[in-house]
Amino acid sequence: MTKPPLWPAHLHHFCLDTPQIDVVVPWYETHLELDSGKLADGAVWLSGRQRNIVFRPADEKAFGYVAYALADADQLARLDADLAAKDVARSDIRSPVFADGQIAILDTDGKCFVFGLPVRAETDTPDRLPGRLQHLGICTTDMDSLIAFFTGTIGFRASDIVKNDDGGVSACFLRSDHEHHDLALFAASSSRFDHQCYETTCWNDIRDWGDHFAAQHTEIEWGAARHGAGNNLFIFVRDPDGNPVELSAELETRDFDAAPGEWKTEPRTLNLWGSAWTRD
Ligand SMILES: [Fe+2]
Known part of the structure; x- marks a missing residue:
């Protein structure tokens, strides 16, 4: 293709x-x-x-x-x-x-x-605490139209699609390069920003971020855990506006031609290790 x-x-x-x-x-x-x-x-x-x-x-x-x-x-x-x-x-x-x-x-x-094109040159050198801005999640009330737009019109590829028992799509993970997703779509009651994610270099970076947040007296609200779709390790905190901030490691990669995977809407899809956040 x-x-x-x-x-x-x-x-x-x-x-x-x-x-x-x-x-x-x-x-x-x-x-x-x-x-x-x-x-x-x-x-x-x-x-x-x-x-x-x-x-x-x-x-x-x-x-x-x-x-x-x-x-x-x-x-x-x-x-x-x-x-x-x-x-x-x-x-x-x-x-x-x-x-x-x-x-x-x-x-x-x-x-x-x-x-x-960025006005400042990009670098492969991580910050002191490694975490490259890597993906965003957004919520939508019209998942089917948004998937068709991003995959059919813009050129994103679907990596994994999460479906309800009735066939409706509850989440879709899209990529515009080899990384499993740099845009995650979630079905919800309103169209809005969902979360931001920073990809670290390894599991030990997640540990260091946890210690860093502890020093700020900021609680981890979800994780440490591993997503099913994407297979990445993660923790979540929230900023003062309530926006979720995710730190991730070991996100999967996919070839351009890889066919999308399909998952069921269940906690395991979003957290192989336990319970999952749901979007209202
Ligand atoms: Fe995420």
Whole structure:
């Protein structure tokens, strides 16, 4: 199968709105060891070597946008032409973390996805506590349309699909490079941001993150455990806005042509070791 222009791309950063930016920013500075820099309109860019987030001040917490990095300007031009040919809806959002020429589109839920080239060079050197921003989860009320959009129109590949007994899809894990998923979709009662995940280098990094959070008196809310789909080890904490933050290790990889796996909607699919979070 011919690879789409999107292939390969990787999650680079994301943007959330927060009603308490003066609380959220210090939390990320201490908990994820990020440096903060002011942007226009009171927004803040939190950055490490391998993790970047933009927070914007707002009356309510909300999803801003998700940004995927491509390899070079040629790939970006090919993706731009492909999306134009498919008449994909565009957004006028521009990320300050990406260079001019970036592409911003709207998915079938109206969420903004940005594709571009980072203004700061990326590095393979991890931060002091290793954790490369690797995937996001988002909730949707219209799973079938969103899967069709990301796989059929944009060029993501489905790695694993989780189905209810009636055949409805409760979760879908999508990839835009060799890693099992860099976008996870969850069926829920509203379309919203679900969680952010940072991929570490090994199980011992998860231990070190646990000790780091303990030093901040921040409880692990789920894990340590191992996901079924993706097979990655994980722990979850929450930021002051209630946004889940996942640290992961040993995430599976998949070839481009690998057929999607199928799982049942049951706790074991999300946690081989025990109970699982459910989305309302
Ligand atoms: Fe995750």
